[in-house]
Amino acid sequence: MTVHTALSRRSFIVGSAAAGGLSLGLRLPLTAEAAAAARQPEVNAWVVVKPDDTVVIRIARSEMGQGALTGLAQLVAEELQCDWSKVTTEYPTPGENLARDRVWGSFSTGGSRGIRESHDYVRKGGAAARQMLVAAAAEQWGVPAAECTAAKSVITHAASGRSTTYGRVAEAAARQPVPTDVPLRDPKDWTIAGQPLPRLDTADKLTGKQVYGTDLTMPGLLNAAIKACPVFGGRLASFDAAAVAKMPGVRKVVKVDDTAVAVVADTWWRAKTALDALPIVWDEGPNTDVSSASIADTLRKGFDADDAFVGTAAGDAKTALAAAGARIVTADYAYPYQNHATMEPMNATALFTPRRCEVWVPTQNGEASLAAAAEAAGLPIGRCEVHKIHLGGGFGRRGNFQDYVRQAVSIAKELPGTPVKLIWSREEDMLHGAYHPTTQCRMTGALDAQGNLTALHMRISGQSILAAVRPEGMQGGKDPVVFQGLNGGGAEGAFAYTVPDLLIDHAMRNPPVPPGFWRGVNLNQNTFYVESFMDELAHAAGQDPLAFRRKLMARHPRHLAVLEAVAERIGWQTKPPEGVHRGLAQIMGFGSYVAAAAEVSVTGGKLKIHRIVAATDAGHVVNPAQVERQVEGSFVYGLSAALHGECTVKGGRMEQENFDSYDVLRLAEMPAVETIIMPSGGFWGGVGEPTIAVAAPAVLNAVFAATGKRIRDLPLKNHKLA
Amino acid sequence: MARLTINAAVREVDADPDTPLLWVLREQVGLTGTKYGCGIAACGACTVHIDGVATRACALPISALGPEQAIVTIEGLSPDGSHPLQQAWLALDVPQCGYCQAGMLMAAASLLAQNPSPTDADIDAEITNICRCGTYNRVRAAIKQAAAGGAAQRG
Known part of the structure; x- marks a missing residue:
């Protein structure tokens, strides 16, 4: 077990290798080819088998707590039929991926896609490696490969009574032709995948040995603290470097792009202390009049605007809602800005020389980090490299957005040959987020005399993420991601309710606050709007919220199945304990069907969430123990937003700068969570995000049942329940 | 120069007296298991023991500490993860x-x-x-x- 080991001229390792655990190797400076050579013998890109039968499985996606490292290793190991107790993992570098024609595919780890997008080719990688190992053994024995079997890293030829291990034939296996026909095991036969195996990365997280980006150290490393203009769209006007130049430990004060200034010092604390003392003049730019109130006003005007993009439509909702005789129910909702607030603040370490640039960074997308590093360094991408580190939380902040990488490289360029570790303060992290976008929604429904929903118009007004960060994903000006969970059909997020006259449209209003992909993304607010309003409609119709939904869900049996499952488990048809009230919600998102039922009480205006039952149908489940953890964690994230989270804008900047004003859910508020995992097979859905979306409506529908108060804007802390 | 007793070893550290214990642990002593999360004692990522009591190290200047106080970090909770x-x-x-x-x-x-x-x-x-x-x-x-x-x- 090593923490800081051999330093040589060519390479050194910062990391740790626990028994059966994770090996994190950070190489400096090493070409992609040399790094690949140092890792021989590999059977193929996904599998390295060492002579002692240790199996190293390459993981392209990032581990940020969601357990994909373990799940992806299970999928490869399942097909490889290796001894799980001897499995370790490593990240290939983005540079190696480019040098090898992207043999590991995408490195992007977001959208709950880690497993569902790569299960096929990682399993094929494991299966191909097994075939090559078996072929090598068969060749040595002079027997047909088809007569050999493989299990737990042992290859057996029963007819002749011979056996060998993967480690003994790995080198020969690497020379075998790459198989073209690679059948995969039927999930019903899985023995490693599909099992609730413990995570591979736990041990070092209990002793302080796990190395995060903020923990990196290297010979000669300097530390940087940074401040960017706190007003969105503002710039750096000037600063007085001389005023802090003589402070202890200070090495350099650096202008970073046009927007920020950094102090580089021997320690981060000294860098931050000097930065806090640095006289800085900001050019606050054009947005100083922007406030939460002005943004809300802009969005509200979108309710009646004609310039809306249609997401989902059936019949003629506008005409139906204007027809005489229909009973109209309408309500306006709103969802605020949220910060990801990963526990580990943004950071990156960069080493720049005029010929080469290397970055060590906790990133959800190593290839995006590499592109950002190359751009900031002004070097060809082939002269740059990124070394991935486990993330101290990602939640969408560390994927598309590589601002901290660009900054670290820009600072390191001023100190060629010296590694520089940039760490954002919590305040910087709160002021320069990629915020959960803000939207509002006007829901208008028509009920017939029997209380059936006959027409529905859902007008979303507000911010587009894609318009700001991925304009190439726009479709003729429309942001399709705005309609997450509201699609007319499809495998990603189909709308559950069949309504004869339906219109879901979006008036795009983009305030000058940078939006981003925040765990759950647009499914969060869309589900809050739809599932709260379905509850409103059910009450208006005088019907049970489950029965009311059920009538509209006949064409969507999988949506209904998860909803029925949570209703049954929570005891929906039975009377709750005295003072306890229940709420329901369901949605399809990120390819999975999820539902939640909550039990709450409100006493003296104080909410207590007693219990939540959650159901997930993700098609296939690779590790049910990790799915449970993702579902529980989704309630922490979703309830943090529902109860506490809100970033407010004043003077063109965020008002919240730390956890004292941006509170999140803590242990005392955490309800018991019962998870029902009900994979129905035939598809692969994600699990890291969808359940977040049902947290708020399930709980707030229960709050309505308890108090008669309908919460239509978050967070709950802004409302009095007494 | 301050004298601190960290994980049962007396350490001499050269840091400004205002420096929070967190950063002395992480940057002077090399014990990076204790984490920075907020800097205002609001999140608890930096929790260590001082004479057995859980204490948030990010807002505690080392000037408030003496060598007679036993500081224990995650690295000192047990020698081998056996707590x-x-x-x-x-x-x-x-x-x-x-x-x-x-x-x-x-x-x-x-x-x-x-x-x-x-x-x-x-x-x-x-x-x-x-x-x-x-x-x-x-x-x-x-x-x-x-x-x-x-x-x-x-x-």
């Missing part, structure tokens, strides 16, 4: 990203040292550390499991 809480954490596979877990463990260890059989209300009151991944229910279960193991040992 009953570390064992319970391993058995229940508690961490997700893991960044807050050292602070969680140190807060829990202090709680159990003072209250070997904490109730749910005791855990609610004492474990106020922030976890964004969502490990709270397993943190609670692991504390109870470790407490139950301690109770069994005491007979």
Whole structure:
């Protein structure tokens, strides 16, 4: 077990290798080819088998707590039929991926896609490696490969009574032709995948040995603290470097792009202390009049605007809602800005020389980090490299957005040959987020005399993420991601309710606050709007919220199945304990069907969430123990937003700068969570995000049942329940 | 030059007296298991023990400490990950990203040292550390499991 080991001229390792655990190797400076050579013998890109039968499985996606490292290793190991107790993992570098024609595919780890997008080719990688190992053994024995079997890293030829291990034939296996026909095991036969195996990365997280980006150290490393203009769209006007130049430990004060200034010092604390003392003049730019109130006003005007993009439509909702005789129910909702607030603040370490640039960074997308590093360094991408580190939380902040990488490289360029570790303060992290976008929604429904929903118009007004960060994903000006969970059909997020006259449209209003992909993304607010309003409609119709939904869900049996499952488990048809009230919600998102039922009480205006039952149908489940953890964690994230989270804008900047004003859910508020995992097979859905979306409506529908108060804007802390 | 007793070893550290203990631990002593999360003692990622009491190190200047005070970090909680809480954490596979877990463990260890059989209300009151991944229910279960193991040992 090593923490800081051999330093040589060519390479050194910062990391740790626990028994059966994770090996994190950070190489400096090493070409992609040399790094690949140092890792021989590999059977193929996904599998390295060492002579002692240790199996190293390459993981392209990032581990940020969601357990994909373990799940992806299970999928490869399942097909490889290796001894799980001897499995370790490593990240290939983005540079190696480019040098090898992207043999590991995408490195992007977001959208709950880690497993569902790569299960096929990682399993094929494991299966191909097994075939090559078996072929090598068969060749040595002079027997047909088809007569050999493989299990737990042992290859057996029963007819002749011979056996060998993967480690003994790995080198020969690497020379075998790459198989073209690679059948995969039927999930019903899985023995490693599909099992609730413990995570591979736990041990070092209990002793302080796990190395995060903020923990990196290297010979000669300097530390940087940074401040960017706190007003969105503002710039750096000037600063007085001389005023802090003589402070202890200070090495350099650096202008970073046009927007920020950094102090580089021997320690981060000294860098931050000097930065806090640095006289800085900001050019606050054009947005100083922007406030939460002005943004809300802009969005509200979108309710009646004609310039809306249609997401989902059936019949003629506008005409139906204007027809005489229909009973109209309408309500306006709103969802605020949220910060990801990963526990580990943004950071990156960069080493720049005029010929080469290397970055060590906790990133959800190593290839995006590499592109950002190359751009900031002004070097060809082939002269740059990124070394991935486990993330101290990602939640969408560390994927598309590589601002901290660009900054670290820009600072390191001023100190060629010296590694520089940039760490954002919590305040910087709160002021320069990629915020959960803000939207509002006007829901208008028509009920017939029997209380059936006959027409529905859902007008979303507000911010587009894609318009700001991925304009190439726009479709003729429309942001399709705005309609997450509201699609007319499809495998990603189909709308559950069949309504004869339906219109879901979006008036795009983009305030000058940078939006981003925040765990759950647009499914969060869309589900809050739809599932709260379905509850409103059910009450208006005088019907049970489950029965009311059920009538509209006949064409969507999988949506209904998860909803029925949570209703049954929570005891929906039975009377709750005295003072306890229940709420329901369901949605399809990120390819999975999820539902939640909550039990709450409100006493003296104080909410207590007693219990939540959650159901997930993700098609296939690779590790049910990790799915449970993702579902529980989704309630922490979703309830943090529902109860506490809100970033407010004043003077063109965020008002919240730390956890004292941006509170999140803590242990005392955490309800018991019962998870029902009900994979129905035939598809692969994600699990890291969808359940977040049902947290708020399930709980707030229960709050309505308890108090008669309908919460239509978050967070709950802004409302009095007494 | 300040003298501090960290994980049972006396260390001389050359740092400004205003420097928070957190940064002395991380940057001068090389003990990076204790994490920076907020800098205002609001999140608990930096929790260490001072004379056995859970203390948030990010807002505690070293000038407030002397060599007679025993500072224990996650690296000193046990020599080999064998503290009953570390064992319970391993058995229940508690961490997700893991960044807050050292602070969680140190807060829990202090709680159990003072209250070997904490109730749910005791855990609610004492474990106020922030976890964004969502490990709270397993943190609670692991504390109870470790407490139950301690109770069994005491007979």
